[in-house]
Amino acid sequence: MENSTETKLEKALIVSNHKDRRFRSLRWKISLSSSLILLSVVMLFCFVSYLGLMANFDSQRETEYRRYAREVNNLIINTSQNLYQLAEMIPFLDGMKEALLINDSENIDSVFDPHWTLLQFHNSVEFIHFYDPLNQLSASWDSLATNIDDNILLSTWVSQVNQSERPINPLLCQESCIQYIVAPLLVEGKKSGVVVMGISLADALLAFKRVSGADIGLLITEQDNLMQNDFAVLHWNIHISALTNKAINLEILNKVAQDYKDMSALSEGIQMRWNDQYHQLKLFPLNSYEPDKAYLVIITDVTSAVINIHDSIWKIAFIGLLGLICSEILLFLIFTRLLAKLKDVAMVLPLLASGQFEKFRLSLASTGRVQRFRDEVDTLSEAAVSLSLQLEKLEQEVSNRTEMLIEQKDELSKERDFVKHLLDTAQAIVLTQDSDGRIMSLNEYGEMLTQYTESELQGKSFQNSLIPEYESHEMLSRFKEVHSGKRGQLRHEAITHCKDGTTRHVAWLHSHLSCRSPDEPSILSVGLDVTEYKRVEGHLAWLADHDPLTNLFNRRRFSEELEQVISRAERYRHPGALLFFDLDRFKYINDTSGHQAGDTLLKMVASMLAQTIRANDITGRLGGDEFAIILPEINPNGAIEVAKKVLDQLGLAQLTINNRTHKISASIGIALFPEHGANIHDLLAAADLAMYQAKAKGRNAWYLFSDKDRSRERIHTLVYWKEKIEYSHLHDNFVLYLQPIMHVKSKEILHYEVLLRMLDIDGTVLSPADFIPAAEHTGLIHAIDHMVLRKAIAQLAQIYQAGFRVSFSINLSAHAFNDPELLPILKAELTSHKLDPACVMFEITETAALEDLPGARGLMIEIRELGCGFVLDDFGVGFSSFYYLRELPVDVVKIDGSFVRNLSESGDDLILVNALCSVARGFGKRITAEFVETAEILSIIEKMDIDYAQGYYIGKPAPASQFLKEKMTAR
Structure with missing residues (x-):
């Protein structure tokens, strides 16, 4: 019997061994299957993620395009509405009612001429024509020499409006797009003719770029073949009237035109790759007078978004694969240990079948493997043991449950104490x-x-x-x-x-x-x-509206108050006045006694103003040493009296710091509303001009703005040059000239001064002296500084790539030293063009340094730390030349040409130049003489040990574009 049992046991073990081999192979089958499943899941997840990201990206772009369409339509609608409001306002201008009633061309011309300049300056009106009820032209003003199909189309519009007495606002696109308004003129209920006005869409395009941040271009179709020029896309037979960021976007459009022969493909929006960047283009047709004539193209850089999508997919794939590998390793380890445990249980199960419970328990205990977590095999082992120890197990379970309840009670008590402690703390x-x-x-x-x-x-x-x-x-x-x-x-x-x-x-x-x-x-x-x-x-809300130094309204809140006062004055017909003034010699006080003295002075002025003005008057500090006072419900005489009281009160005060006494004075400009302006911009401009008139009278004075003085001529001049500067920026009409500077001893020319010129519409080359003052007054000077810096560095990099080693001197305006964007732009340009900073120098005049000496010195130090150099221009003209030579970190001084021009004829100039050279060499500076116009002067400066010479004898300024052509020809 025992032999039979042993034989059965051996057979069972043999069968078990066969099954064990199959079980060992099972873990490989499971691992392989799970790997394929997980790999499929990872690939599917990557694909779904990619589809989701692209769908989200397309949805965002579609939403962006709808917003662009709304913004463009709103800009055009606003332009049309503004024109119509201007047309309705014309009969109410001073003198226009009588001139339109009598319909006298000369009378209309003389009455409306003063208003034309303001329409140009504030409303960007390009032209205006007046027609009588018989469709005859009465008077016209035109800054663009407008010619619409020999005026046949214009005459048709005028005749239509004269008959229907209803305005029309066509948009006509030829060489550029002009928004027209043809509106009837009604005076006292009588028809007095028709007025035609037009505004270019160029301002609307610039406004769109500022609002949206995307580039935009205006495309106009042509019937004839296009000329080969920078403003044409030949494959589409269109003309580019305007295009922001032209240098890059024109290449993009030509590339798209080669890929898409039909321009209509851009209507749904396309995406292209250009220079390792991704751009999306969208075409919007303009509702112009001639259908399918004009389109707007919006170009958006989506490089970062596309790269982010690609990076996200790669990251998802990498994480998925990493998780797959880790999962497979973990599964392999789990199944290896699990199957080993199952084998141990299977080996001792025959003992349980034979009734040898004690031996079964001992055998199971001897083959047991310690596991941190229980699984099905452990459950199987426990079930087998429970068959032999049912009563003992029941008793053990009762004991275990009792202990568990005690432990749970203790845990609940601890949790209650923890919650109470948590609430208390x-x-x-x-x-x-x-x-x-x-x-x-x-x-x-x-x-x-x-x-x-x-x-x-x-x-x-x-x-x-x-x-x-x-x-x-x-x-x-x-x-x-x-x-x-x-x-x-x-x-x-x-x-x-x-x-x-x-x-x-x-x-x-x-x-x-x-x-x-x-x-x-x-x-x-x-x-x-x-x-x-x-x-x-509450304190932050107060700071948003007030100047923390003087406790007066800041510029933003003051502008809001002024707008409300002007609105009330217009509603109730109460006149008022605006006083705008700044403190005389405030910068001198800051420089000599420190900014703490300047702050103390500003607080004293604010305190005195509070004691001088009326209770309902409004005072604000607009910035720096500029203050303004709103005087509601006051006549001109009353405003003048308040200005006098302010001057008298300021004259009584004085500030003593470091044994130095400073007196306070101001120059006050007075503007009346609504007489001198019906909005804050016009009123502040008038008060600002009046303040400059007060300074011209000798400071510590007041001046009442008048329409009859030369300030109107000044506004006209500013409007004229402002339009030219903006047009030149838009059409890239600024060009750089280079004038050579020769090393006197070696006679080598390796350095050039960069000079700025403007190309007028008729091809005339304009000097900076013509447009820089207007740029400074209208706030366009920073844009000019940035443009010159970018163009000069790009030109120098191009020369270096051609194999020529030269250096440039770039002139900085006086406003560059309070421009926070100048230094980052310089760093970015030098880095992007991989240019050695040592080949770039900047020229600064004493006048520019005097504007803000601490700011100029700080910026110069930061630029010099990059490796660039500085030249002090016009050296010797000012009384403080030697002081600036000591205070400013300059490398080269340029002796003013007024001393050099007559060196061969004037002994006095010879003495002065010798003295200036001695001082400059004593400070260790190199010396440049400008206005070297004859061989005799060059011979004289050679004997004076001057380092460099510049002038017409050395070389005249020439366009920078010709530099490489001449050098390559000379080779």
């Missing part, structure tokens, strides 16, 4: 209320903040004790909804009363609690003390 008021709104508990922070103890508030109404102001019917109703469970939460802010009489601003959150009996809490109330936050919030 939380930096928030935590209290509970019963179903009637009476306080049941309060944490320690609530006791500290309210000064009440928990026992003092228990049983008292929450609303009556802590927030009595909230005893409104609406608040009681909301609390009842929370108590009843209709509302889960209630948020509100309330003034919470403390026991000591103080109040705190608390943000409350009341949450409904499910209670089973009246003794349990019904509401949990958590209060966060926001008193300090409210105080800081």
Whole structure:
């Protein structure tokens, strides 16, 4: 019998061994299958993610395109509406009613001429024509020499409006797009003819770029073949009237035109790759007079978005593969150990079948493998053991359950103590209320903040004790909804009363609690003390409207107040005045006594103004030492009296710092409203011009703006040059000239001064002296500085790439030293062109340094740290030349040409130049002589040991574009 049992056991072991081999192979099958499944999941997830990202990207672009379309349409509609409002305003201009009634061309011409300049300057009107009821031209003003099909189309529009007496606003696109308004003129209910005005869409395109940040171009179709020029895309037979960022975007359009022969493909939006960057182009047709004549193309750089999508997909794939590898390793280890355990159990199961329970338990214990986590094999082993020890197991389970309940009770007690400690230490008021709104508990922070103890508030109404102001019917109703469970939460802010009489601003959150009996809490109330936050919030709101130094309104708030006062004055027909002034010699006080003295002076001025003006007058500090006063409901004489009082009051004060006494004076410009301006921009401009007139009178004076003085001529000049500068920026009409500077000893020319010129519409080359003053006054000077810097560095990099080693001197304007963008642009350009900073120098005049000496010196130090150099121009002209030579970190001084020009004839100039050279060499500076116009002068400066020479004898300025051509020819 025993032999039979042993034989059966051996057979069972043999079968078990065969099964064991199959089990070992199972882990490889499972690992391979799971690998294929996980790999498929990773690939599917990458594909779905890619589709989702692209769909989201396309949706965002479509939304962006709809916004672009709305913005473009709004800009065109606003342009048309503004023109129509201007047309309606014309009969109400001074003298126009009488001139239109008598329909006298000369009278209309003389009356409207002063208004034409303002329309150009403030409304960008390009032309205006007046026609009588018989369609005959009465008067016209035109800054573009407009010619519309020999005026046949214009005559048709005028005749149509004269007959229908209804305005029309066609958009006509030929060489460029002009928005027209043809409107009837009604004077006292009578038809007095027709007015025609037009505005170019160029300003609207620039406004779109500022608003959206995308590049935009205006495309006009041509019937004839296009000329070979920079403004044509030949494959589409179109002319580019205007294009932002032209240098890059023109290449992009030509590339797209080669890929898409039909321009209509851009209507749905396309994406292209150009120079490792991704751009999206979208075509919008313009609703012009001639259908399918003009289009707007919007070019958006989406490189970062596309790269982000690609990076995201690669990251997802990498993470997925990494997870797959880790999962496979983990599965392999798990199945290896699991199958080993299963083998051990299977080996001892025959003992259980034979009834040898004790031996089974011993064998199972000897083959047991310790595992951190239980699994099905452990369950199988435990089930087998339980068959032999059912009674013992039941007793053991009862014992285990008893111990478990004790442990759970201890854990619950610890959790309750932890929650109580947490509530007491939380930096928030935590209290509970019963179903009637009476306080049941309060944490320690609530006791500290309210000064009440928990026992003092228990049983008292929450609303009556802590927030009595909230005893409104609406608040009681909301609390009842929370108590009843209709509302889960209630948020509100309330003034919470403390026991000591103080109040705190608390943000409350009341949450409904499910209670089973009246003794349990019904509401949990958590209060966060926001008193300090409210105080800081109020202070920040005050700072947003005030100048923190003088406590006066800042420029933004002052402009809002001025706009409201002008609106009230127009509604109730009450005249008013604006006083605009700055302090005389304020920069001198700052430079000699320090900025602390300047701040003290500004505070004194603000205090004196508060004592001088009326209660309803409004004072503001607009920036620096500029102040302004709004005088509502006052006549010109009253405004003049206030200006005199301000000057007298300022004249009584003086500031003594470091044994140096400074007196206070100001120059005040007076502008009346609505006489001198019906909006803040016109009024501030008039007051600003009047202030400069006061300075011209000798400072410490006032000046009342007048339409009859030469200020109007100045506005006309500014308008003229402002339009030329903006046109030149848009059409890239600024060019760089290079004038050679020769090393006197070696006779080598390796250095050039960069000079700026403007190409006029007729091809005339304009000097900077013509347009730089207007650029400084209109705020366009920074854009010119940036343009010159970029063009000069790009030109120098091109010369270096051609194999020529030269250096440039670039002139900086006086405003460059308060331009925070100049230094970052310089760094970016030098880096992008991989240019050695040592080959770039900057020229600065004494006048520019005097504008802001600390700012000039600080910027010069930062630029020199990059490796660039500096030249002090016009050396010797000012009395303080030697002072600036010591204070400014310059490398080269350029002796003013007024001393060099007559060296061969004037002994005095010879003495002066010798003296200037001695001083410059004493400071270790190199010396350049300009205006070297003869061989005799060059011979003289050679004997003076001057380093460099510049002038017409050395070489005249020539366009930078010709430099490489001449050098390559000379090779």
